[in-house]
Amino acid sequence: MSVAGREFWRWSEGSWVDPDKDWRRAEVVTMGVDVGSVSSEAVACLDGELYAYNTVRTGASSPDSARAAARGVFEKTGLSAEDVRFTVGTGYGRVNIPFADKAITEIACHGRGANYLGGPAVRTILDMGGQDCKVIHVDAGGKVTNFLMNDKCAAGTGRGMEVIADLLEVPIEELGPRSLDIDEEPPAVSDVCVVFAKSEAMARLKGGWSKNKVIAAYCRAMAERVSTLIGRIGVEPEFFITGGISKNVGVVKRIERILGVGARQSAVDTQIAGALGAALFAHTLYLKGRKGAGP
C-alpha cells in the first residue's frame, strides 16, 4: 500500500522576512539559532524586533544544521555573517554551534520567545517539540519561574506524530484538519507509548475505522498525555503553545477542550519561539557587553 518514495512525515521547511523592515537601517542585528532534534531554526532580530526566520530539518550534524538554518536567513535578506553582532545558540545541539557567541537553554529561550509572540500576559507555555514536551511558567518579562519536561518517551512529541503520518500515509500537515473532520470523537489510542499506539491504530484501521477517525484517536491520545503533564504544574492563563505540534489544530483544539483554557493565537509560526528567544537574548547580551566595554 505504500506509495514509493513518498515520505509523509516530511513537514515543509520555510522562511519568512518582514517586508516592512530594512536591516540596513537597523543599529544592531542579532541572531538566534535553535538546533532541535527534528528541526533547526534561525531567527534574525533588528534592534530586538523579529525580522526574519528560516526553518530546516535537522541533519546528522548539529553544526551543519545550524549553518543551513542561518544560510537561509542570509540568502533571503542579503545579510551576511559579519553584519550579525551577537548570536545565541539554543536547543539540544546548542553547544555544537560553531558561530554562536553563547549557548542558552531552550527553556529560557522559549519563555522569552513566547513572551514576545504571545505578549506579556502569557504565563503558561506548552512547548511541543520533536523529541520532548515542556510546560513552562513565566512572569511578565518572559522569565522562567517553573517548568516540567518529558524527554524520555516519544508519546506526546512531534516525532510520534511523524510516525503516525508515515503509518497512515497522510501528509503531516493534513493530520490536524483531518482529525476534526469526523462524525463523532472516538476513544483515544494508547497515550503511553507510540509503538503501542501504532499497533492500536493499525488494528482499528483493519477493523474498518476511517483514516480520519484513527487520526482523531491519535491526536486525542497526544492531547490527553500532554494535558496530564500540564496538570502536574497547572495552567495559568494566558496559555500559549509553541513548537511544531502547535501547528496541529487537532491536538491544540483537544488540549483546549480537556484543560478548558483557550490558547492564545500567534500570527507568526510558533515553531521559531526558541530561536526568537535566543535572538532576543543575543540583543540584550550585546547591549550589555557594549555598555560594559565603555565608550
Added chain:
Amino acid sequence: MVTAGIDAGNKNIRVVILRDGELVARAAGTGGFEQCAVARQLLDRALAQAGFDRGAVAHVTATGAGRGVVAFADSRLTDVTAAARGGNHLFPGATTIVDVGAEESRAVKTDGRGRVLDSAVNEKCAAGSGGFTESMARALGMSLREFATRSLESTARIPMNAQCTVFAESEVVSLIHQGVDPKDIARAVHDAIASRVASLVRRVKVEGDVVVLGGLAHNAGFVRCLGENLEVDALRVPEHPEYAAALGAALVAAGRVSG
C-alpha cells in the same frame, strides 16, 4: 486426553497440542486482524499433524494479549501464569522466568513448580520488547539472524542514550551515518533492550536458575547481553522458547479437565 494451548500474542499466534501431558504438535502464524479465525486455522493444522479431529480435544485454554478474542477457547489464562507453567515444565526447579514478547515483556518468580509468587510486567513502553529488534535489524539492513550473530562478534560497548524505541531508531540511524561498525550498533541495541528487561527481572529478584522465554530468546545476542547485565553465567533457554506460553496454557487445560 488431548488438550490445546493457544497463545494469541500481539504479533504471532502459537498453538500447542498435548496428549496425556506429552507435546504432540505445534503450529504458528501471524495474528493480523482476524485473530480468532487464524487461531482456529492453526489449531486445525496442529490437530491434523497429530492425527486428531476437533472433537478429540477435551479443553482449549487461551493466553496472550489477544486471549479474549479466541472465542472458542474453554478457558483463559494470564500471560504471567502461562509463562510460569510453561517455563517450569521445561526447567523444573527454576524460579526466575523471563518472557520477552513482541510488545511486552515480563519477569515471573515461581516456586519452581509453575506457581506464581511474584511478577513484573512492562506494559507501558515498548522499549525492552522484541519488536524493537526487527525495526533495528531493518535499519541496519540485516536479517534477524544476522543481527543476533553479528552482535556476538562485537567487543565494543557503545551506550545508547535513548530510552524510547522511537528515539533509539533515530539514534541508530545517526550511528550508521557516523560510520560506527554495524556489529557494535547491533550489540548496543541488544544491550539497551537487555537493560530494560533486566530492570524488570530485578523487581522480582534474580534467584536460582533464570529461564528466558519468548521469541527474543532465540536471539543469542540479546541473551548474552541479558546474562551480562544480570551477572548470570548461563541463562536457560529451551529449544522452542516462543511456544512456552502456549505449552503452559495446554498444561493448564489438562489440569482443568482432570481437576
